[in-house]
Amino acid sequence: LSTNNHSSARDRETIEQLINILRPQLGDENILSDPNECWTYGYDNSRLHCCPDLVVFPRTHEEVQVIVQACHDLLIPLVARGRGTGTTGAAVPIRHGVVLSTEKMDRVIEVDPLNRLMIVQPGVLNETVQQTAKEFGFFWPPDPSSASVCSIGGNLAHNSAGPRAIKYGTARENTLGLRAVTGQAKAIQTGFYTTKGTVGFDLTRLLIGSEGTLAVITEATLKLIPLPETKSLMRAIYKTMQAAAQAVMRIMQQPVIPCALEFIDTACVNLIRENSSISLPPDANALLLIEVDGMRAAMPDSLQAIRDCAQAPELIAIDTANTPQAVTQLWQVRKALSPLLRDIAPKKINEDIVVPVSHLAEFIEHTQFLAEQYQIQIVNFGHAGNGNIHVNLLIDPNDPQQTKNADDCLREVFALTLKMRGTLSGEHGIGIAKSAFLTDAIEPNALALMQQIKRVFDPKMILNPGKIFSSSEQNT
């Protein structure tokens, strides 16, 4: 991507005009125009970068409305940004323009324990929501590994999740309503204050997962869940990845739904051996982390039900982490896998496909075949209970043959996923990284409808242009 400091399409005069409109509303301290300062707001975890012309820090819904109105009138692209931890380039301002950072919209507005909900501004960190909810005996289910550094706005815009989605669902299932500002600078309120409601179209679920292309979210009413009385974490060690994947299927067919069911493949098992003090048998080639929550009295039976499903000739051992330290260590190791992969290869292409759990074993097997065919290391781990696997292709980007092989291999991974009736992203979204594959995943009539909806919310196409749809259609 361009690393230009300046917008090529827009002259400095228009940006000065914008600054003059915004300065009285926001104050100088909430506007950055120096390219050196704007620079850090041009990236996300995709490592793509493009410098914005201006970065603004609104504190309220009303200030967001003023910013969107000005960008709309002056035809300037606007990208909402939480903390830039997304992995698909969705927060990268590829057409320069304005980055609207929600860093200063970080207030918990209200906690209503009687109705089990919390209202927050979008810049609140996921971890803050969890800590606040915990004080009242609740939690909010979406729990990305990046919880300590990612915002609720980003979680909603990507429909982010994590291990708990298997039992409690994603951001979509755990958000009651939103306040937002559309691309036409219209303030909207969606959804309900109640846990049921069927009045009109479900705009809340439409905005969730829309990656900042339809509206800027300024407030969210989050549905809270009571903390379980107890939790137990089990570790099942297998000789083969296929046996572990088949156990996932059996676990998901019985009534004790785990609150996490994570799959870890051979390459990751080796990484754990090399980078942690956890000891694993020499013939271990796959792990399942299985967490069960619920009432204390029911726990022995629940754990036994899981143990029964985990049985297989290839099962080496299944044990329960019996101290809080052991639980923390296992989760830390699982969550460290993604960053660790960055250390063992110059580049990792990190996908998050989803396949029906019945195809999990076949999918994992096929990726091993593709790894051999294309001479690329492929590492798989993830939220197996949902069939959501992080497929990581580890490559050297300076090797043109490997880069080509990775492209071809990825195409096959996606084709296989869709053939199995899976989908291309479970939680990271499309951004720019996967927009070229959108037409493979969505049938033409549905795609056309989505593009029409985009135009209704944002007729001048100023909101996060070039994301999700790789269409050349653009105004900004």
Ligand SMILES: Cc1cc2nc3c(=O)[nH]c(=O)nc-3n(C[C@H](O)[C@H](O)[C@H](O)COP(=O)(O)OP(=O)(O)OC[C@H]3O[C@@H](n4cnc5c(N)ncnc54)[C@H](O)[C@@H]3O)c2cc1C
């Ligand atoms: C180490 C690591 C681990 C991760 N683990 C997980 C994981 O387990 N599960 C998972 O799902 N993801 C994970 N992620 C990805 C990432 O953390 C999530 O996608 C997260 O939700 C992004 O939040 P953010 O605040 O950084 O958003 P950003 O990256 O800043 O933005 C993401 C998208 O949201 C839009 N956006 C942000 N705020 C708003 C708003 N107020 N209104 C409208 N649009 C908005 C942006 O325009 C962009 O399209 C991980 C990332 C890292 C680096």
